Amino acid sequence: MEDRSTGTRPAGQTAALLTMAGVAVLTMTTWFSASAVVPQLRDDWSLTTTEVSFLTIAVQLGFVVGALVSALVNLADVFPARRVLVISAVLAAAANAGIVFADSPEVAIPLRFLTGAFLAGVYPVTLKVMATWFREGRGMALGVMVGGLTLGSAMPHFVNGAGGLDWRGVIIATSGLTLLGALITQVRVHDGPFPFARAPFDPRQATQLFTNRGIRLASIGYFGHMWELYAMWAWFLVYFGDSLARNGYADTDRAAALGTFAVIGIGAVGCWLGGVLGDAWGRTRTTAAAMAISGSCAILAGFVFGGPVWLVLAVGLVWGLTVVADSAQFSTIVSEVCDQLYVGTALTVQLAIGFTLTVITIWLVPILRDSVGWEWTFAFLAPGPAIGILAMLYLLRLPESELIAGGRG
Numbered sequence: 001m002e003d004r005s006t007g008t009r010p011a012g013q014t015a016a017l018l019t020m021a022g023v024a025v026l027t028m029t030t031w032f033s034a035s036a037v038v039p040q041l042r043d044d045w046s047l048t049t050t051e052v053s054f055l056t057i058a059v060q061l062g063f064v065v066g067a068l069v070s071a072l073v074n075l076a077d078v079f080p081a082r083r084v085l086v087i088s089a090v091l092a093a094a095a096n097a098g099i100v101f102a103d104s105p106e107v108a109i110p111l112r113f114l115t116g117a118f119l120a121g122v123y124p125v126t127l128k129v130m131a132t133w134f135r136e137g138r139g140m141a142l143g144v145m146v147g148g149l150t151l152g153s154a155m156p157h158f159v160n161g162a163g164g165l166d167w168r169g170v171i172i173a174t175s176g177l178t179l180l181g182a183l184i185t186q187v188r189v190h191d192g193p194f195p196f197a198r199a200p201f202d203p204r205q206a207t208q209l210f211t212n213r214g215i216r217l218a219s220i221g222y223f224g225h226m227w228e229l230y231a232m233w234a235w236f237l238v239y240f241g242d243s244l245a246r247n248g249y250a251d252t253d254r255a256a257a258l259g260t261f262a263v264i265g266i267g268a269v270g271c272w273l274g275g276v277l278g279d280a281w282g283r284t285r286t287t288a289a290a291m292a293i294s295g296s297c298a299i300l301a302g303f304v305f306g307g308p309v310w311l312v313l314a315v316g317l318v319w320g321l322t323v324v325a326d327s328a329q330f331s332t333i334v335s336e337v338c339d340q341l342y343v344g345t346a347l348t349v350q351l352a353i354g355f356t357l358t359v360i361t362i363w364l365v366p367i368l369r370d371s372v373g374w375e376w377t378f379a380f381l382a383p384g385p386a387i388g389i390l391a392m393l394y395l396l397r398l399p400e401s402e403l404i405a406g407g408r409g
Contacts, residue, residue, distance in 0.1 A: 214333070243307075280408075
């Protein structure tokens, strides 16, 4: 984590990392705000299984549309990053807060779509800004960033599980946290000593994923990872609640919410660990190992369903630790092998396609649960990590791996 030209750590690097991680925690709380209060919304609005799914799917679809538009206009590379981040976070908070005035899923689902669309101006931009502070140790830095995003995604479950708030209170609290993140960004965030040059508008740069072999393989790995990640995050609350209910556990809603916060939140530690290992051991090896463990947990989750609470939670914690540990490393690889003028655009395209895949699995999980039960449902997520492992091990054998993690691959 040293400046190559002087051999010293850039001034303010640690403060920037902590600030941006805090911004990530705060701004991403709106992502799962509705999913966290599904039990309450199901009672208040008499939601069907499909409507419950679309409260989360709408965010994913909105993110995809927002990311595609952003990539086509090179938003993250042409315009000042702080301005894009602040405006996007404010708009995401406003769209999320609008759900308080909704009285049906027909109103809430479009607002969730807008929330996701505006968050497309937050997630890729935070990663790009953090990359300007690090040349050495970039994997660790982006790992901490995605860890912040992970903790932010888990926070609504904590707010809900802590009790004392109805679902409207959870929505208001998460919107307020996102606004706080925007304020901190405006006051404290700026590019580091290794900024990417301001790029001219060039919509052709959105095709780097298809023309650059390194980006293409890193993206295949990322897509396999995404096939598993958001379906697990979106449905672990229901899975754990059903498992507790089978055991006759009292107050399943609160216990499931707190358990889900722990399972998703521990991913923040996994992201940091993945970053440290990615820098020291190589990103392709680290991502392959993480996907091997998380994919195994996806299968194992069915076998422990309905078993002792400690066992179900233990499997969930290992799964939560590893399922997102590799996420930042795919983004870091892209930042290392792509055209340096268009890092933001390349990251945005990768994210857009990855989040499109999440729509399929989030929609598929409740259907599988109703047809084959929780005993086999999550096993259908395992092929994604398996494909990702093959892509990353293949990338390790190619000349492009010399550009990754200082030549470690």
